Amino acid sequence: MSIHKPEPISIFDSRIMKPALIESFKKLDPRQLWRNPVMFCVEIASVITLATFVMSLTGANREPAWFTGLVSVWLWLTVIFSTFAEALAEGRGKARAASLRKTRTDVTAKRLAKPDFTSAFTTVGANQLRKDDFILVEAGELIAGDGDVVAGAALVNESAVTGESAPVVRESGGDRSAVTGGTTVIANSIIVRITANPGETFLDRMISLIEGAKRRKTPNEIALEVLLIALTLVFLLVCANISPLSMYSVKAAGQGSPVSLTVLTALFVCLAPTTIAALLPAIGIAGMDRLFQKNVIALSGRAIEAAGDVNVLLLDKTGTITLGNREAVAFVPVGGHSEQELAEAALMASLTDETPEGRSIVALAKQKHGLKGDALPPDAETIAFSAETRLSGVNTGGNRYRKGAADSTVAFVRTLGARAIPGELTDVVDRIARAGATPLVVSCDAEILGVVNLKDIIKGGIQERFQQLRSMGIKTVMITGDNPLTAAAIAAEAQVDDFLAQARPEDKLRLIKENQEAGYMVAMTGDGTNDAPALAQADVAVAMNTGTQPAREAANIIDLDSNPTKLLDIVEVGKQILMTRGNLTTFSISNDVAKYFAIIPAMLLSIYPQLEVLNIMHLATPLSAILSAVIFNAIIIPLLVPLALRGTKFRPMPAEKLLIHNLLIYGAGGIIAPFVGIKGIDLMIGMFA
Numbered sequence: 001m002s003i004h005k006p007e008p009i010s011i012f013d014s015r016i017m018k019p020a021l022i023e024s025f026k027k028l029d030p031r032q033l034w035r036n037p038v039m040f041c042v043e044i045a046s047v048i049t050l051a052t053f054v055m056s057l058t059g060a061n062r063e064p065a066w067f068t069g070l071v072s073v074w075l076w077l078t079v080i081f082s083t084f085a086e087a088l089a090e091g092r093g094k095a096r097a098a099s100l101r102k103t104r105t106d107v108t109a110k111r112l113a114k115p116d117f118t119s120a121f122t123t124v125g126a127n128q129l130r131k132d133d134f135i136l137v138e139a140g141e142l143i144a145g146d147g148d149v150v151a152g153a154a155l156v157n158e159s160a161v162t163g164e165s166a167p168v169v170r171e172s173g174g175d176r177s178a179v180t181g182g183t184t185v186i187a188n189s190i191i192v193r194i195t196a197n198p199g200e201t202f203l204d205r206m207i208s209l210i211e212g213a214k215r216r217k218t219p220n221e222i223a224l225e226v227l228l229i230a231l232t233l234v235f236l237l238v239c240a241n242i243s244p245l246s247m248y249s250v251k252a253a254g255q256g257s258p259v260s261l262t263v264l265t266a267l268f269v270c271l272a273p274t275t276i277a278a279l280l281p282a283i284g285i286a287g288m289d290r291l292f293q294k295n296v297i298a299l300s301g302r303a304i305e306a307a308g309d310v311n312v313l314l315l316d317k318t319g320t321i322t323l324g325n326r327e328a329v330a331f332v333p334v335g336g337h338s339e340q341e342l343a344e345a346a347l348m349a350s351l352t353d354e355t356p357e358g359r360s361i362v363a364l365a366k367q368k369h370g371l372k373g374d375a376l377p378p379d380a381e382t383i384a385f386s387a388e389t390r391l392s393g394v395n396t397g398g399n400r401y402r403k404g405a406a407d408s409t410v411a412f413v414r415t416l417g418a419r420a421i422p423g424e425l426t427d428v429v430d431r432i433a434r435a436g437a438t439p440l441v442v443s444c445d446a447e448i449l450g451v452v453n454l455k456d457i458i459k460g461g462i463q464e465r466f467q468q469l470r471s472m473g474i475k476t477v478m479i480t481g482d483n484p485l486t487a488a489a490i491a492a493e494a495q496v497d498d499f500l501a502q503a504r505p506e507d508k509l510r511l512i513k514e515n516q517e518a519g520y521m522v523a524m525t526g527d528g529t530n531d532a533p534a535l536a537q538a539d540v541a542v543a544m545n546t547g548t549q550p551a552r553e554a555a556n557i558i559d560l561d562s563n564p565t566k567l568l569d570i571v572e573v574g575k576q577i578l579m580t581r582g583n584l585t586t587f588s589i590s591n592d593v594a595k596y597f598a599i600i601p602a603m604l605l606s607i608y609p610q611l612e613v614l615n616i617m618h619l620a621t622p623l624s625a626i627l628s629a630v631i632f633n634a635i636i637i638p639l640l641v642p643l644a645l646r647g648t649k650f651r652p653m654p655a656e657k658l659l660i661h662n663l664l665i666y667g668a669g670g671i672i673a674p675f676v677g678i679k680g681i682d683l684m685i686g687m688f689a
């Protein structure tokens with residue numbers, strides 16, 4: 001029962017267009033529209049002209065009804081084009097949110113009193129589960145909530161959330177212990193400790209995010225909006241002053257007629273930065289949606305926009321650059337010990353180690369050396385692995401069995417009084433590390449017995465993607481708890497620019513702070529619990545969906561495909577959002593400049609015939625000139641909707657070059673377009689009139 005990735009729907013698909021049309025009328029509600037102040041002003045302008053139209057019909061207004069009526073219609077269309085663009089941008093996300101909702105319907109869970117496969121369970125509804133409850137999930141069952149696997153390992157189908165039908169392994173102990181509510185166990189059983197209360201799960205957050213319920217304006221967006229409001233206020237003042245001025249002028253000149261309210265309203269809307277204001281909400285939402293189509297969930301728009309300016313990308317090694325299931329492939333004895341002896345000690349040190357590394361050592365010892373050792377004596381004490389000590393093991397029968405990073409294990413046996421470290425140890429460790437594998441040194445008491453070779457594989461095709469990041473000026477740095485030689489080997493193979501080895505969680509955190517203090521915008525990708533502090537500090541924090549719950553909580557972006565090079569797409573979308581916004585602002589403002597030439601002469605020509613010099617567009621009549629400007633001002637919005645939704649085409653080139661290039665195209669284009677457009681519309685009106 002594999003569900004396949006949903007086929008991508010175009011934003012302009014009729015399944016999206018129709019509901020968006022309905023939604024665009026709902027968005028006219030002033031209680032919603034005021035969030036976009038410029039368009040809110042246009043709505044007020046529309047109401048005023050509508051009232052004037054009614055007055056024209058009853059003869060209470062001197063202007064012809066066809067004129068006030070058409071101006072009103074086109075002002076309303078201006079607002080609707082804007083709300084439609086926003087509704088269109090939200091469309092695909094809403095469709096997917098609706099299908100996610102379906103996966104959340106009344107699931108039941110088997111709640112356990114304690115995390116033990118043999119203990120009895122009670123069946124409860126998913127909405128009764130609370131943080132720290134334990135549940136048993138067996139093959140074929142839906143996982144009722146977010147949590148961590150605390151016992152067992154299972155194959156999980158996450159397609160309901162990720163759209164990816166290939167099952168993934170979820171197991172206790174390592175960096176792949178997190179499970180998401182709404183996904184299905186397809187083989188084996190696991191015990192899950194619930195980590196989120198109902199209503200606060202990843203799926204809930206995803207749905208509300210996609211539906212835009214929690215969408216906040218980003219700082220960039222707010223800054224631009226402040227500028228647009230300021231411009232709008234200036235034009236409002238200008239327009240408000242024209243009326244008394246024109247009345248005075250009519251008296252002084254002894255000719256012409258004062259400027260009417262309809263004309264003033266039209267002038268205001270044409271001068272205000274309506275094009276960018278109309279498309280502003282859609283640009284950000286569409287960007288998030290484009291990322292979402294790439295299976296990236298951005299928990300904040302701010303993070304995506306920050307990604308557009310990233311200079312440094314830090315990546316965790318295991319599970320991020322590599323596949324992450326480090327497996328023991330060989331035992332290499334040292335100091336005259338036998339392979340059998342080493343295997344036995346490694347097994348003892350790993351019997352209670354729930355990490356993938358520990359389990360794979362147990363598996364190899366059993367398989368290659370026929371060792372048993374299922375039960376440890378009751379006096380056995382487990383020394384669990386931690387990223388701080390980089391060591392794990394067991395104390396039993398007066399013996400201390402350990403395995404860990406070479407330097408950590410050597411330091412440990414020294415504390416037990418070891419005098420001589422076997423001479424060939426360094427060679428063996430280095431040989432394994434140079435091949436990009438992780439050497440784990442095994443000891444029993446003060447004696448070093450040998451080395452376990454843990455192999456890992458680099459994820460496919462990431463070299464070219466790092467190359468692309470480099471060409472965009474982004475430096476990639478791998479940070480790992482592993483030793484410098486392994487790190488160097490993997491760094492060379494993956495082609496990252498730099499690496500930091502033997503990094504503890506606080507080293508990762510410090511590296512980020514240093515880069516930030518140097519003025520860089522830092523992105524971090526990670527999957528482990530030990531990456532969480534660094535993720536929380538990074539400007540752009542991308543967690544692998546396969547990662548642990550703390551990592552996913554500390555991040556502001558989650559990649560459902562767990563692909564470290566996804567940052568490239570995130571950066572691209574971030575840059576696109578910023579560029580699209582900038583380009584459309586340039587276009588919008590230069591556009592408005594051109595509209596002066598259409599409206600001002602038309603408005604004041606009857607009073608000051610000298611203004612004829614400004615009348616370079618030679619529009620048919622003053623009324624047709626004003627109407628043409630209003631129509632052009634409205635239809636430029638839907639014409640630019642595809643650009644706003646798809647984003648400016650992204651080219652990896654230096655920022656300054658790009659800026660000049662865009663200024664030329666959108667600035668010049670913005671000045672020329674209205675001359676051509678308004679003249680054309682004026683000619684058409686002339687044909688009908």
Ligand SMILES: Nc1ncnc2c1ncn2[C@@H]1O[C@H](COP(=O)(O)OP(=O)(O)OP(=O)(O)O)[C@@H](O)[C@H]1O
Binds near residue numbers: 316406
């Ligand atoms: N189960 C284990 N028992 C003992 N030592 C371990 C175990 N797992 C890992 N180590 C050692 O601890 C080091 C740090 O491991 P850890 O997985 O925490 O690194 P990290 O900082 O997450 O970096 P990365 O994930 O990039 O390797 C490893 O390189 C290895 O030498």
Ligand SMILES: [K+]
Binds near residue numbers: 270271272273592
């Ligand atoms: K305008």
Ligand SMILES: [Mg+2]
Binds near residue numbers: 316527
């Ligand atoms: Mg890790």
